[in-house]
Amino acid sequence: MNKRIKIFAPATVANLSCGFDVLGCCLDTVGDEMVISLHEDPGVKITKIEGADLPLETHKNVAGVAVEALLKKYDQPPGVDIEIYKKIKAGSGIGSSAASSAGAVWAVNHLLGNPFSPQDLVAFAMEGEKLASGNAHADNVAPALLGGFTLVRSYTPLDVIKLYTPEDLMMTVIHPQIEVKTSDSRSVIKTNITLKDGIRQWGNVGGLVAGLYTEDYGLIGRSLEDVIIEPLRSILIPEFNAVKEAAMSKGALGCGISGSGPSIFALSKGTETANHVATAIREVYDTTGLAFDIHVSKINDQGVKIIDS
Template sequence: MNEIKIFCPATIANLNCGFDVLGLCLEGIGDEMIIRKATEKGLRITKITGADLPLDVEKNVAGVAALAIVNAINPDCGFEIEIHKKIKAGSGIGSSSASAAGVVFGINELLGKPFTRHELVDFAMKGEALASGCEHADNVAPCVLGGFTLVRGYNPLDVIKIQSPSELYAVVLHPQIEVKTSDSRAVLPNTVALKDAITQWGNLGGFIAGLYTGNYSLLGRSLQDVVIEPYRQKLIPGFENVKNAALDAGALGSGISGAGPSIFALCKGQDKAEKVAYAMSSSYLEVGIAFDMHISKINDEGVKII
């Protein structure tokens, strides 16, 4: 195999109670990449559509991630990379992680799968660091592995994949504005009150338990954020009204997707997800900012060949 075309799915990170450690993979929303073997060693980004991004390998998220895996293997060939962006940068649904995860998956496939999917997460994080200023896996892990992922630790990297309850759906409202990850991190405090940390630990534990047991009520009770959301919501026009609209329509919970500005809701069943999407859309029309809506089951496969 000398050429591969792949689908790189969008993701939701943090999920209110799991800042930098929790994420899920979405269906139907994502980038596409084409990666080819080349006789000349080295990496070249030959084409980018859908976004104004640098072709310079060292200045591109996919390029940096690709360098990490290629340097680890030192193959006797090079690679040409095409990136077709369909997830907008700064959307809060894992645009940079899709690029980073997709390229390491593709190169790994072309080289005969020397690394497991879990091992690929570490390479993808190198590209993610270019976008956000630090290595974190809450988006790249679900993109590579699919389903829900929990990052138990970073030294060494320890990622656990968790199956999704069968009726769980995600709804995402994406306002057509950009919030840079670096800017959204800049508004966060350096310290957290002990009482808030205890609340957040309890919610994260409850959410993980809810996933394993399929307890939708427990999932909903656990989708609370007392650490990050109070600071980041000011960056998202209309956030509080949209969140309340989602909850009033029957969502299990709602919050900021990743660094924002996207707003997510989790729901039990497709019918409920469609009602919640309608309520969120109706609320955001009053803000006067264009937006996209997505309804998705949880994608258990992650990045894949197409």
Template sequence: MQSQTKRIKVFAPATVANLSCGFDVLGCCLDTVGDEMIISLSSEPGVRITKIEGADLPIETDKNVAGVAVKALLEIYEKEIGVNIEIYKNIKAGSGIGSSAASSAGAVWAVNHLLDNPFSPHKLVEFAMEGEKLASGNAHADNVAPALLGGFTLVRSYDPLDVIKLHTPKDLVMTVIHPQIEVKTSDARSVIKQKVTLKQAIHQWGNLGGLVSGLFTEDYDLIGRSLEDVIIEPMRSILIPEFNNVKNAAIQNGALGCGISGSGPSIFALSKGMDTAKKVADAIREVYATTGLDFDIHISKINSAGIKILE
């Protein structure tokens, strides 16, 4: 039986993926930046994107990540229904903070809610990944999983898909700087070497295990020591102006760690406490003020709930 509510408005949050040591497997959900979406059910079968504001994105269903994700859901759903989708983008495409993931995850979450939740949040991850596949050519879950589950998430396995929600220490605050340049996920993936040395792999495994342990034990020093990427960051950082200077400024002003958010160009810094996060924001703002580039800075606590109903 479907919910009596045929329309819903949701907040689809931005996310930070990889978190230095967890390429394609780690992510976390932000609380202060995200898209808004209005999803409604229709008696006319099919999925339609009826409005997009804030970005120049395809309105054709098969070319839009939200449309593709909802179509994947409806292929499994037993009844034929229609869905209309309005998207109000506040996360810029190519920003590195999960723009496509917000649209994909927000759409399937809202449709599932209107249908009285026939699918679990973990199953919704699979549908939303189809949107990510359209956006980047790779069906990764490190952004859609935290958007749907909230907090920090770990993709333990992709085949079969196994996503684990991790513990979120309450004092963690994220500072993100988004330079107004675009780094396409496909381009950022093209610079990555397909082979790593055993030494690099061992180093990265240790950091990943340390970060997961640090989150559960709320050991902030361990979290900081583990936010290190010896595989992806050295190659991708050359695509981001002033990356090393931003990272140094963040660490010098108290951040636990700093790295590339997703495929970039956004840079994240994770801090203990809002005061430190604001101090880090001021420091990295000073770095970018000298570049002549426009940029946005977001300061956000970790969003443990994920997608939220607005009305």
């Protein structure tokens, strides 16, 4: 048994303001590359990592842990070698750990002849997320695996739904070169909310889903509101309010924290608006003295992609 595949494992934007831990979408222009090989010698090995200082030990690496979870459910598991070429910076808020976890399980499943369903793969990849942050959340790994926008309707039992993606939607993301660990970002969140805030928040989730399916861009924009998490997490991100104001002034439908931060996303209709938003938020961050990256991307409706086989 000698099988090999090279894949693109996409970055993702989770939460989408109103959907903490349940909503996410997949990006197209930024992601990791991975080479996965199957062989007869048992065991999972991380043989190479470029672009980041991450552990090669299988039990300490999110890709290794996710693949081990898959192989536990497979009769006569093969050996797996994993090469990781990181293009998504750790702690960026655009799904670095999710890309590695999702990409690895997708590639192994493909090489085995797809014995597992997408829902199964989400569950396996969540084990990598658990290692990374202490919480087995699916809002990044689900869109990385399924593509487009996804909704985690339930965690127990796991029920993930791929949503409709309007073709004109574009994402602009700014990543300040500071690290906000998911575990630290979660520590500022309150465990109790008011009923008033809950009603407003789940109304926005329903509105966003409805807006996607009806291609009602005004409704999408009105629904990209977070009254629970953003007020607490935004204080960890330099110039968050200024970036949000600049993005909205250039026609963005909505703007918020990508995942746990520090990246900030802006969703727009059309490439022209997305590029205007990128220019505006670049001007904000040019005054800070902080290094940053900006990504402009359409929504990737496929998810993980094969580069070479």
